[in-house]
Amino acid sequence: MHPVPEAAISATADEIREAALEQFARDGYSSTSMRDIASSVGIKAASLYNHFGSKEAILWDLTLTAFEELLRCRDLAIANLPDNPTPQDRLACLVTSHVAFHARNSNQALLVNSQLAALSKTHYRKAVAMRAQYEATMREVIDEGITKGVFTTIDARVTTFAILQMGMAVSGWFRPEGPLTVSDLCAIYVDLAAKMLTPLPLKRKE
Amino acid sequence: MHPVPEAAISATADEIREAALEQFARDGYSSTSMRDIASSVGIKAASLYNHFGSKEAILWDLTLTAFEELLRCRDLAIANLPDNPTPQDRLACLVTSHVAFHARNSNQALLVNSQLAALSKTHYRKAVAMRAQYEATMREVIDEGITKGVFTTIDARVTTFAILQMGMAVSGWFRPEGPLTVSDLCAIYVDLAAKMLTPLPLKRKE
DNA sequence: CTGCTACACTAACGATCGTTAGTTAAAGTC
DNA sequence: GACTTTAACTAACGATCGTTAGTGTAGCAG
Numbered sequence: 001m002h003p004v005p006e007a008a009i010s011a012t013a014d015e016i017r018e019a020a021l022e023q024f025a026r027d028g029y030s031s032t033s034m035r036d037i038a039s040s041v042g043i044k045a046a047s048l049y050n051h052f053g054s055k056e057a058i059l060w061d062l063t064l065t066a067f068e069e070l071l072r073c074r075d076l077a078i079a080n081l082p083d084n085p086t087p088q089d090r091l092a093c094l095v096t097s098h099v100a101f102h103a104r105n106s107n108q109a110l111l112v113n114s115q116l117a118a119l120s121k122t123h124y125r126k127a128v129a130m131r132a133q134y135e136a137t138m139r140e141v142i143d144e145g146i147t148k149g150v151f152t153t154i155d156a157r158v159t160t161f162a163i164l165q166m167g168m169a170v171s172g173w174f175r176p177e178g179p180l181t182v183s184d185l186c187a188i189y190v191d192l193a194a195k196m197l198t199p200l201p202l203k204r205k206e
Numbered sequence: 207m208h209p210v211p212e213a214a215i216s217a218t219a220d221e222i223r224e225a226a227l228e229q230f231a232r233d234g235y236s237s238t239s240m241r242d243i244a245s246s247v248g249i250k251a252a253s254l255y256n257h258f259g260s261k262e263a264i265l266w267d268l269t270l271t272a273f274e275e276l277l278r279c280r281d282l283a284i285a286n287l288p289d290n291p292t293p294q295d296r297l298a299c300l301v302t303s304h305v306a307f308h309a310r311n312s313n314q315a316l317l318v319n320s321q322l323a324a325l326s327k328t329h330y331r332k333a334v335a336m337r338a339q340y341e342a343t344m345r346e347v348i349d350e351g352i353t354k355g356v357f358t359t360i361d362a363r364v365t366t367f368a369i370l371q372m373g374m375a376v377s378g379w380f381r382p383e384g385p386l387t388v389s390d391l392c393a394i395y396v397d398l399a400a401k402m403l404t405p406l407p408l409k410r411k412e
Numbered sequence: 413c414t415g416c417t418a419c420a421c422t423a424a425c426g427a428t429c430g431t432t433a434g435t436t437a438a439a440g441t442c
Numbered sequence: 443g444a445c446t447t448t449a450a451c452t453a454a455c456g457a458t459c460g461t462t463a464g465t466g467t468a469g470c471a472g
Contacts (some may be wrong), residue, residue, distance in 0.1 A: 009439065012449080027323070035431060038318070043450070046431080050449050078389040090287045114320065117233070154394045162398055165375035173367065180361070182379045188360045192368055219418080240460060249420070252461080256419050362455065 008060065013051040015047045020058045025107035029059055029118035030205055031174075059115065060123045067130045070194035073101045074137060087145030088194065095163065095193045096186040102171040103182045109171035138164055143198065149196035163193045208296035213267065214257040217327045222257055223271075231313035235265055235324035266329045272314035273336045279303045280343060293351030294351045294400065300344055301369065301399045302392040308377040309388045315377035327385065344370055348403065369399045 019040035023032040034055055038045040052058045075099035082087055102109040117128045139160045145151030153159040167189055174185060214222075225246035229238040240261055242249040258264045283303035286297060308315045322333045345366045351357030359365040373395055380391060 001341035010449090028234060028236060031324075032233060033428075037430085042303045042450085045429095046452080047450055049431075053431095118237075154397055155390075158386070158391070159393050159398060160373065161379065162372040162395070166372045169367065169375075180364070184361075185364070188364045189368070190361055192365065195404065196398045198401065216418090239458075241458085250422080251459095252422080252463095253420055255461075 006153075011049065012041065012043070016048060016058065017062060018050055021111065021192070023109050024059060024062065024115055025110040029115050054120070055125040055151055056120055056123070059111075059118060060120075062108075063116070063119065063123070063127055066105070066112045067127065067134075069105065069108065069132060070101055070112065070132070073097045074134065087141060087148055087150050089146065090141040091151075091193055091197065092190045094141055095167065095190045097185045098164065098167045099170055099189045102167055102169075103131050103174045103176070103185055106171035106174065109168065113168050113171070135160065135164055145197060153197055154174050159196060163196065166192070213222075216257065216376065217329055218247065218249070219257040220257050222254060222264065223268060227268050227313045230265060230268065230321055231316040235261075235321050247359065262324070262326055262329070265324060265328065266326075268314075269322070269329070269333055272318045272338075273333065274290065275311065275314065276318065277336070277340060278308055279307045280340065284307070293347060293354055295401060296347040297357075298349065298396045300347055301373065301396045304344070304370065304373045305392045305395045307377055307389050308373055308375075309382070309391055310379045312377035312380065319374050319377065341370060342365065351403060358405040359403055365402060369402065372398070 016037060020032070020037045023036055023040070034048055035057070035094070036044040038048050052061065074094065074097050077088075077093045077147075081093055112127075112131070114129075116124055119127060123176075138174070142151060142153070142160055142163075144155050146153065146156060170189075172186065174180075176182070180188075211340055222243060226238070226243045228325075229242055229246070240254055243264070244251040244254050254264075258267065280300065280303050283299045284296075289298070297346050318337070322330055322337075327335060345362070348357060348359070348362050348369075351360060352359065376391065376395075380386075382388070386394075
């Protein structure tokens with residue numbers, strides 16, 4: 001009956017993506033109905049099936065795009081590093097792209113960070129693998145800094161989580177119309193991350 | 207027909223609370239049905255209404271309890287501070303109770319951190335107020351340290367968020383059977399938070 | 413023993429869910 | 443101008459949702 005396009009490319013499909021992304025991010029996947037999405041686009045629920053095979057297919061389409069853009073941002077930032085970057089350079093670069101993405105693309109970030117559980121088992125596994133790949137980049141930079149003696153931490157794994165997750169949380173509260181620019185925000189988080197990994201010379205209780 | 211207890215106190219009510227908390231935290235409020243909860247307890251959905259007036263009443267009961275316990279943990283930790291605590295003492299105390307709570311009570315933490323949107327408008331407002339009150343404690347300690355000159359940060363508000371949120375995220379990944387004890391974990395986060403607020407003497411490029 | 417309460421049950425209500433079938437109208441192709 | 447394709451529609455399916463009504467029964471109070 002209906003064709004089930006592998007990756008719908010019409011203008012209507014993009015409107016569906018936009019509406020679904022916003023509502024999935026704001027209200028959650030299971031609180032958003034196909035009729036909700038359709039009505040945002042100005043069509044009936046049944047017409048969604050001209051563009052996507054199922055509700056889960058919309059979520060997966062959005063999830064895949066979000067991960068692709070997240071990884072693309074990371075790669076772009078890495079490509080712009082100076083020659084022979086220090087671990088500090090690499091850390092600043094990664095934290096900046098991480099925080100900037102979560103500030104600028106908060107809906108995509110919220111989707112990726114809290115709606116994965118709604119995916120089918122197969123898609124869920126792929127998504128988790130992409131997330132692991134993304135997180136590994138941060139971990140490698142931190143490990144490199146530790147090996148080279150410029151970073152110190154009690155626990156590299158936990159510190160990696162902490163840096164990633166304080167950045168992810170940005171998508172929950174940051175508003176571009178607020179007092180901070182994205183650039184301000186990135187500078188703050190770069191500073192925090194750097195301090196988290198810097199040995200404390202402290203204890204000057206002479 | 208059914209009495210609608212203000213705060214159900216029977217053993218069955220507690221089993222309902224336990225089952226609902228776990229499923230709300232794991233699957234989300236709107237993905238969990240009354241029949242799901244009932245079947246975990248070993249009764250039928252209609253019997254839930256002998257103990258709670260509605261599905262939202264269960265969520266609100268759990269939310270209120272979770273906030274009360276969170277605030278109680280904080281107050282207990284504050285009460286155990288030494289006399290004339292330094293801002294560093296206060297920070298360590300708050301971070302420890304924060305992280306310990308999110309590690310030990312991950313279901314309650316997940317509820318409070320990601321299921322508030324499912325509450326009724328009135329309850330939602332009360333919950334947000336409780337969260338704001340909790341967060342304010344951290345902010346005050348950080349501001350005190352800045353005023354006294356022992357903490358430095360580019361932006362106190364963002365740093366407060368960062369410290370709180372890296373601790374909240376613990377509820378998403380920490381497992382007591384893993385390699386770290388709760389006590390280990392708290393020590394790591396206390397260290398990270400302290401470093402985030404400590405001036406970098408760095409830049410020894412003599 | 414009687415009556416009340418607590419708490420489980422079955423059955424069902426109306427609403428809403430994701431999804432499908434079949435129809436219609438417009439646009440594009442030969 | 444005839445034909446195919448695209449994408450909207452109406453209508454409805456069966457499932458599931460939160461919830462209510464009414465019933466049965468065990469335990470406890472008098």
